[in-house]
Amino acid sequence: MNLELIVESLKLRVRYGAKNLKREVTGGFVGDLLSDVIANSQEGNVWITRQIHQNIIAVASLKEIAGIVLVQGSEPAAETLARAEQEGIPLLVSDLPGFEVAGRIYKMLNP
Amino acid sequence: MSEETKYDGHFAVEGGNFRNAGQVSSRIKNILKDLGCDSDMVRRAAIVTYEAEINIVSYARKGLIHLRAKPDSVRIxxxxxxxxxxxxxxxxxxxxxxxxxxxxxxxFGAGMGLANMKRFSDNFSITSRVNEGTQVVMQIDQVH
Incomplete structure (x- = not known):
């Protein structure tokens, strides 16, 4: 399943990366501790988080994350958006809480 | 198996600079990828280098990362x-x-950095002197 289907189904707001949504999603990872994400996320995962600062882009780029979903309506910091553009990492926003975002994406990936 | 060194280089990391945190690990990952290193080795090298870089940024005044890549192992x-x-x-x-x-x-600061560095490397050693600094040596071997 590609990221675009998830964006459409969850009505995610695309803050950056409209052109990078064709990427295949391998699974998801939920976490706000960067060491946890670095150690345990997998290439092609959607990363669900509340962190909005620019370091999330470095982590996502290093782990080749398919896209980041910021939950509970959290908007990315300006530098985060700039970094996302540099690295080509889709940055998406949902008004839903993390639990619901994770549940819905899980269901889509494991019907 | 060849023992020739494919890459040998140093990277400086500035303490306290969270803005650039992750840039050195990203460069190192790309260097190893370009050398054609095994993908699992690249993945683990990226993880341990990122953790090391974050530790320098979080705690030290400055630090140096020395990367040496051989065909079947990476030493950091x-x-x-x-x-x-x-x-x-x-x-x-x-x-x-x-x-x-x-x-x-x-x-950051979840207390997982050093543990991750040990977990993802095949050989890990650490020495430290209070008020002077810390040294970590890690080796990552190709699995197959």
């Missing part, structure tokens, strides 16, 4: 100038951290 040496670690055994425990509240709010 970290040395920093900083506060050092008084109790290494305690610092190695997952969950133990002396990070400031600001660093923790950003999602």
């Amino acid at each position: 040496e970290i040395s920093d100038e900083g506060p050092g670690i008084a109790d290494i055994e305690l610092a190695m425990q997952e969950g133990y951290s002396t990070a400031s509240p600001i660093v923790r709010e950003m999602g």
